[in-house]
Amino acid sequence: MSKLLEIEQFSMAFPGRGNLLSDVSLHVDDGEAVALVGESGSGKSLTTRAALGLFPETSRLSGSVKVSGLDTTTASGTKLLELRRNRASMIFQDPRAGINPVRTVGDFVTETLVRWRGLSRQEAEAQAVAQLEQVGLRRAKEMMRQYPHQLSGGMLQRVMIAAALLDSPELLLCDEPTTALDVTTQAGIVTLLREQQQARGMGMLFITHDLNLAGSLCDRVYVLRKGEVVEHGGSRQVFTSPQADYTRQLIAATPSIDIDKVPAVPVQDDQSPLLRVEGLCRRYTLPGGEILNALNNASFTLAKGGSLGVVGESGSGKSTLARMIVALETPDAGELEVSGRPRAHRALKAGERKLLAKDVQIVFQDPYLSLDPRIPVGKAVADVFRLHQGQTRSAALQSARELLDRVGIGPERFESKPRALSGGQRQRVAIAKALAARPKLLVLDEATSALDVSVQAQVLELVEELRDQLGLTILFVTHDLAVVSRLCSELLVLRDGVIVEQGSTAQILGAPASEYTRTLINSRPQLLWQDQPV
Amino acid sequence: MTLTATLLPGLSKRRYGSMFSTVGWAAVVVALTVVLLSVLAPFIAPYDPNYVDLENVLSGPSLAHWLGTDAMGRDLLSRLMFGGRTSLVGPLIVVVASTIFGLLLGLAAGWSDGWISALLSRIFDLVFAFPALLLSMLAIALFGKGLVAPIIAMTISYIPYVARLTQQLVISERSRPYVQAYRVLGFRTSWVVLGRVLPNLVPTVGAQSTLNFGYVLADLAALSFIGLGIQPPTSDWGAMIEEARGALLSGSLMPALLPALVVVLIVVSINVIGEELSDRIGGNLS
Numbered sequence: 001m002s003k004l005l006e007i008e009q010f011s012m013a014f015p016g017r018g019n020l021l022s023d024v025s026l027h028v029d030d031g032e033a034v035a036l037v038g039e040s041g042s043g044k045s046l047t048t049r050a051a052l053g054l055f056p057e058t059s060r061l062s063g064s065v066k067v068s069g070l071d072t073t074t075a076s077g078t079k080l081l082e083l084r085r086n087r088a089s090m091i092f093q094d095p096r097a098g099i100n101p102v103r104t105v106g107d108f109v110t111e112t113l114v115r116w117r118g119l120s121r122q123e124a125e126a127q128a129v130a131q132l133e134q135v136g137l138r139r140a141k142e143m144m145r146q147y148p149h150q151l152s153g154g155m156l157q158r159v160m161i162a163a164a165l166l167d168s169p170e171l172l173l174c175d176e177p178t179t180a181l182d183v184t185t186q187a188g189i190v191t192l193l194r195e196q197q198q199a200r201g202m203g204m205l206f207i208t209h210d211l212n213l214a215g216s217l218c219d220r221v222y223v224l225r226k227g228e229v230v231e232h233g234g235s236r237q238v239f240t241s242p243q244a245d246y247t248r249q250l251i252a253a254t255p256s257i258d259i260d261k262v263p264a265v266p267v268q269d270d271q272s273p274l275l276r277v278e279g280l281c282r283r284y285t286l287p288g289g290e291i292l293n294a295l296n297n298a299s300f301t302l303a304k305g306g307s308l309g310v311v312g313e314s315g316s317g318k319s320t321l322a323r324m325i326v327a328l329e330t331p332d333a334g335e336l337e338v339s340g341r342p343r344a345h346r347a348l349k350a351g352e353r354k355l356l357a358k359d360v361q362i363v364f365q366d367p368y369l370s371l372d373p374r375i376p377v378g379k380a381v382a383d384v385f386r387l388h389q390g391q392t393r394s395a396a397l398q399s400a401r402e403l404l405d406r407v408g409i410g411p412e413r414f415e416s417k418p419r420a421l422s423g424g425q426r427q428r429v430a431i432a433k434a435l436a437a438r439p440k441l442l443v444l445d446e447a448t449s450a451l452d453v454s455v456q457a458q459v460l461e462l463v464e465e466l467r468d469q470l471g472l473t474i475l476f477v478t479h480d481l482a483v484v485s486r487l488c489s490e491l492l493v494l495r496d497g498v499i500v501e502q503g504s505t506a507q508i509l510g511a512p513a514s515e516y517t518r519t520l521i522n523s524r525p526q527l528l529w530q531d532q533p534v
Numbered sequence: 535m536t537l538t539a540t541l542l543p544g545l546s547k548r549r550y551g552s553m554f555s556t557v558g559w560a561a562v563v564v565a566l567t568v569v570l571l572s573v574l575a576p577f578i579a580p581y582d583p584n585y586v587d588l589e590n591v592l593s594g595p596s597l598a599h600w601l602g603t604d605a606m607g608r609d610l611l612s613r614l615m616f617g618g619r620t621s622l623v624g625p626l627i628v629v630v631a632s633t634i635f636g637l638l639l640g641l642a643a644g645w646s647d648g649w650i651s652a653l654l655s656r657i658f659d660l661v662f663a664f665p666a667l668l669l670s671m672l673a674i675a676l677f678g679k680g681l682v683a684p685i686i687a688m689t690i691s692y693i694p695y696v697a698r699l700t701q702q703l704v705i706s707e708r709s710r711p712y713v714q715a716y717r718v719l720g721f722r723t724s725w726v727v728l729g730r731v732l733p734n735l736v737p738t739v740g741a742q743s744t745l746n747f748g749y750v751l752a753d754l755a756a757l758s759f760i761g762l763g764i765q766p767p768t769s770d771w772g773a774m775i776e777e778a779r780g781a782l783l784s785g786s787l788m789p790a791l792l793p794a795l796v797v798v799l800i801v802v803s804i805n806v807i808g809e810e811l812s813d814r815i816g817g818n819l820s
Contacts, residue, residue, distance in 0.1 A: 326718045327717075327718070328714055328717065328718065350722050350723065353717065353718075353720045354720035355720075356720070357718060357719050357720030358720075360718075361718060361719070362715070362718050364711040364714070364715065365711075366711060369710055369711045369712060370711035370712050370715050371712055371715075372712045372716075372730055372734070373712075373734065374730075374733060374734055375730070383721075384719055387719070387720065387721060388719075388720070430715070433715065433719070434719075437719055437720065
């Protein structure tokens with residue numbers, strides 16, 4: 001087999017910023033699926049783009065990047081165009097960002113066929129429809145006349161894959177193509193990519209931050225960290241006997257479902273649950289008058305000191321539930337009681353909000369958006385102490401210092417603005433801010449989804465620690481079953497606004513009663529060798 | 535893409551870490567020079583701006599009169615410097631006042647739902663419909679010539695520019711998680727809006743107001759030019775152009791050209807600064 005993609009001693013530097021990639025060497029053979037695994041800032045996207053000759057302006061390059069013998073670091077523009085048109089294709093993380101929203105799917109898929117291959121419109125359309133069907137899209141003919149906004153994210157990613165495959169590339173570059181998708185959708189896309197790659201004998205370079213996903217799809221793995229390849233080898237070998245410390249950390253940090261490690265359900269004190277939800281509903285009227293039941297007739301209780309995981313895919317109503325609990329949304333019907341105080345079906349008044357704040361707090365998903373960009377983190381936390389604990393300015397600053405220290409933000413960061421902090425640090429600050437109100441219930445709305453796996457592991461550890469030490473009650477909203485399995489003793493599975501299953505985490509994960517929960521569990525990436533005898 | 539970026543692509547690239555591009559810095563220097571010369575006019579101007587010297591009318595540039603004299607023998611440089619004081623103070627008052635009122639009204643319109651927001655929005659639309667110059671002339675017709683009536687009228691016309699922008703910013707800001715976090719934490723709405731959201735808007739709104747300064751200056755100069763603004767003998771750039779019309783007919787360019795040039799220079803400089811500021815802020819916020 002010849003080497004389809006061969007990157008040798010490739011370095012990329014920026015004036016004033018040093019090397020972003022140092023001596024990266026990797027290769028992809030014909031018909032081989034190779035994963036490039038790394039966290040944010042590891043340089044995995046830069047490496048992949050280099051294969052198409054896409055280099056950031058003002059970057060300085062050394063080494064070589066060869067695709068079928070053509071060195072993209074020195075190749076002429078026309079050669080690169082020829083390469084991109086005929087031999088290599090790329091699919092991206094966000095399919096919506098890569099498609100013109102005002103043209104139809106058909107326009108998008110047939111464009112290269114008509115312009116570069118000189119096919120007639122009819123021929124191009126016939127080929128496109130066949131290709132769309134091949135990637136598992138039903139009603140492909142109708143879809144040709146639809147617009148991108150009429151398709152779901154998963155369908156659109158299939159369209160992108162179909163368009164990439166129409167060029168019959170020898171090399172398919174995939175840049176986190178499933179990261180923005182739900183886990184059940186991801187499973188379908190991964191299966192599709194694997195099938196197509198094998199059927200066509202394509203080489204594939206698959207970029208991901210998810211080691212498990214890499215192991216479920218690829219024969220070989222490269223682990224990239226801060227622009228350097230720290231480990232490479234067969235997927236199984238890298239998984240079972242990792243050589244580099246970093247790979248070991250990454251594997252340890254990657255959450256997995258382990259029923260033995262699920263926290264036990266605490267002894268219930270059913271007389272006074274901290275959170276009681278009964279027949280809760282939230283409806284939205286969509287433009288055009290259609291009514292969407294974001295949450296329909298939800299009922300459950302959460303005891304003091306308990307931990308409940310709310311799991312669901314996008315559109316399941318899990319965030320709506322979280323937002324109603326903290327009064328960012330008003331319920332349409334049903335009862336919602338926190339600490340025995342029933343919630344009114346109207347926007348809360350200032351006094352009511354302040355009272356509620358002492359009962360329940362929330363940590364949002366994106367730590368880059370949930371902190372005020374202008375306020376130093378110490379002051380942000382101190383403000384909460386002043387409001388809720390009635391402390392003087394200096395006492396509040398002292399309390400803030402202690403609390404931030406407790407969540408792992410040292411005094412040297414006290415005066416920092418959020419933009420000077422990393423994602424993990426910001427999320428720690430967000431947690432400290434919430435805790436400063438001394439709430440009984442902490443709602444975490446996908447609070448670790450935006451973080452790198454190793455950072456996610458640290459933040460989860462912190463939440464666990466705080467839960468045990470402060471006796472916090474936790475409601476964790478997430479799409480990731482593995483994360484809840486570690487943190488929550490009880491589980492609630494939502495789908496399309498309806499609770500499909502609830503009970504103890506160990507029981508649900510061990511023996512799911514509903515079909516949907518089973519699908520959710522089975523959609524998690526399965527390592528290629530998992531079902532094979534050792 | 536700013537206008538200067540189109541005309542002078544090389545000089546309008548901002549170097550990393552620098553506040554402005556080369557063009558931007560040039561604009562800052564020009565604007566500062568004009569402002570300083572005007573502010574310091576009483577101390578550094580070579581002549582009394584109103585001193586009439588009939589033996590020396592319409593003289594060209596000389597050692598005694600660097601930029602020459604006008605039809606009444608008044609020193610043009612001194613008149614330009616003193617003219618800046620009136621010509622710059624008007625826009626300053628308008629910009630400060632319209633920014634303050636615009637911010638407050640915009641906050642109210644952006645934060646409230648229902649009828650308050652709808653009512654304010656319609657009022658903004660209504661004021662937008664009147665050209666600032668027309669409103670000013672109306673005010674002058676009612677209250678008489680001078681600086682006060684047009685300044686009030688201009689302030690009213692420029693409030694919607696600031697308010698509409700503020701309203702849009704507030705609407706996008708209030709749905710941001712950090713603002714929602716403040717709500718969940720139980721902070722009072724007034725504290726969040728005035729203490730936390732408002733300061734985050736100031737840079738963007740400030741950039742818009744900087745742009746407004748240039749427009750207002752040109753508008754006020756136009757009013758003076760048609761004889762409705764500053765009244766003679768007070769020197770003012772717009773009024774100077776008007777007074778020099780006669781000289782223009784008799785072949786003397788300088789008395790009309792110089793104040794016009796200064797107006798163009800300052801308006802262009804302010805616009806460049808405003809554009810670069812808003813570009814910079816837009817880049818930082820997104």
